[in-house]
Amino acid sequence: MIVAMQEKATEEQIDIVIDAMVDSGVNVHRTTGATQTILAAVGPTAGLDLGKFELLPGVLYVHRITAPYKLAGRAFRPEGTVVEFANGAKIGGNQIAVIAGPCAIEDREQIFTIAACVKAAGASFMRGGAFKPRSSPYAFQGLGIPGLELMYEAAQANGLMTVSEVMEISQIEAMMPFVDCFQVGARNMQNFNLLRELGQVRKPVLLKRGIAATIEEMLLSSEYILSGGNYDVILCERGIRTYETSTRNTMDIAAIPVVKKLSHLPIVGDPSHGTGRRDMVSPMAKAAVAAGADAILVEIHPNPDKAASDGAQTLRLEQFEKLMGELRVIAPAVGRTL
Ligand code: PEP
Numbered sequence: 001m002i003v004a005m006q007e008k009a010t011e012e013q014i015d016i017v018i019d020a021m022v023d024s025g026v027n028v029h030r031t032t033g034a035t036q037t038i039l040a041a042v043g044p045t046a047g048l049d050l051g052k053f054e055l056l057p058g059v060l061y062v063h064r065i066t067a068p069y070k071l072a073g074r075a076f077r078p079e080g081t082v083v084e085f086a087n088g089a090k091i092g093g094n095q096i097a098v099i100a101g102p103c104a105i106e107d108r109e110q111i112f113t114i115a116a117c118v119k120a121a122g123a124s125f126m127r128g129g130a131f132k133p134r135s136s137p138y139a140f141q142g143l144g145i146p147g148l149e150l151m152y153e154a155a156q157a158n159g160l161m162t163v164s165e166v167m168e169i170s171q172i173e174a175m176m177p178f179v180d181c182f183q184v185g186a187r188n189m190q191n192f193n194l195l196r197e198l199g200q201v202r203k204p205v206l207l208k209r210g211i212a213a214t215i216e217e218m219l220l221s222s223e224y225i226l227s228g229g230n231y232d233v234i235l236c237e238r239g240i241r242t243y244e245t246s247t248r249n250t251m252d253i254a255a256i257p258v259v260k261k262l263s264h265l266p267i268v269g270d271p272s273h274g275t276g277r278r279d280m281v282s283p284m285a286k287a288a289v290a291a292g293a294d295a296i297l298v299e300i301h302p303n304p305d306k307a308a309s310d311g312a313q314t315l316r317l318e319q320f321e322k323l324m325g326e327l328r329v330i331a332p333a334v335g336r337t338l
Pocket residue numbers: 103129133184185186187208238273
């Protein structure tokens with residue numbers, strides 16, 4: 001952390017700032033220039049509240065130099081994290097993974113048809129929500145554990161790994177036998193108690209970016225899981241809320257290279273929630289791969305117009321197959337395989 005003092009700051013004001021910095025547990029290196037004094041904090045700066053120093057008399061601005069997250073930072077694992085699953089599939093590394101499935105698990109026929117399609121298309125992961133965070137309490141809320149049993153059976157029959165959203169701590173144990181990866185949804189990205197609990201779990205966690213979260217906030221949320229000892233965290237860009245109304249959310253493609261630069265954690269692109277529109281899912285999936293995403297998450301359904309949730313952004317099975325073919329062309333162009 002750097003504290004730049006105003007040109008007119010008095011010695012007394014400078015001393016007060018130095019004392020406050022020392023009280024916060026850091027060492028202070030003072031540089032006295034011809035017109036301005038700069039105070040650099042060295043030591044444990046991650047937990048410092050910058051605002052506290054900004055308000056002190058004589059301070060011009062306060063700037064953070066080291067990231068407030070440690071375990072999620074690129075420097076912690078410069079080579080990048082590769083999350084490995086029981087069937088040998090990986091997220092991170094050179095090969096791009098594909099996670100596909102319905103927004104919500106609906107019935108046996110639906111989930112078995114989708115599992116066969118995911119397998120045939122060459123993807124390794126299937127998704128399906130059983131606990132659905134719906135904007136309206138009157139909308140379909142998901143089948144719960146019986147739904148997960150169905151998805152697990154369908155996934156097993158096709159050698160696929162399962163990803164499903166956990167909404168609260170009490171669901172973790174019951175979900176454990178049926179999911180290979182816990183998804184934390186956008187609405188729960190800052191449910192810190194849930195994140196801490198998932199830090200104790202020994203299964204990968206797919207952490208989605210909050211609807212109004214900055215990339216730094218997403219990385220700080222991942223830190224809650226990592227600091228519990230669970231290093232298998234996968235981040236997900238799923239669009240953020242902006243003033244643009246043409247799409248359901250604004251898919252922040254730039255977040256992908258930004259995360260790659262700041263963190264060692266794999267990053268997934270979710271063009272389904274990112275756009276909310278079926279006709280825009282494939283273009284944005286391709287953009288995400290071109291931008292360096294480690295995986296793509298897409299919602300697919302045999303009959304999206306009849307889907308219990310998120311039908312408008314859900315690809316038909318043949319659209320998904322076509323997309324897979326296109327991604328196989330793009331991946332090698334950016335030095336990856338699929
Ligand atoms: C989902 O994946 O179906 C979902 C609800 O995602 P998000 O949390 O990104 O809205």
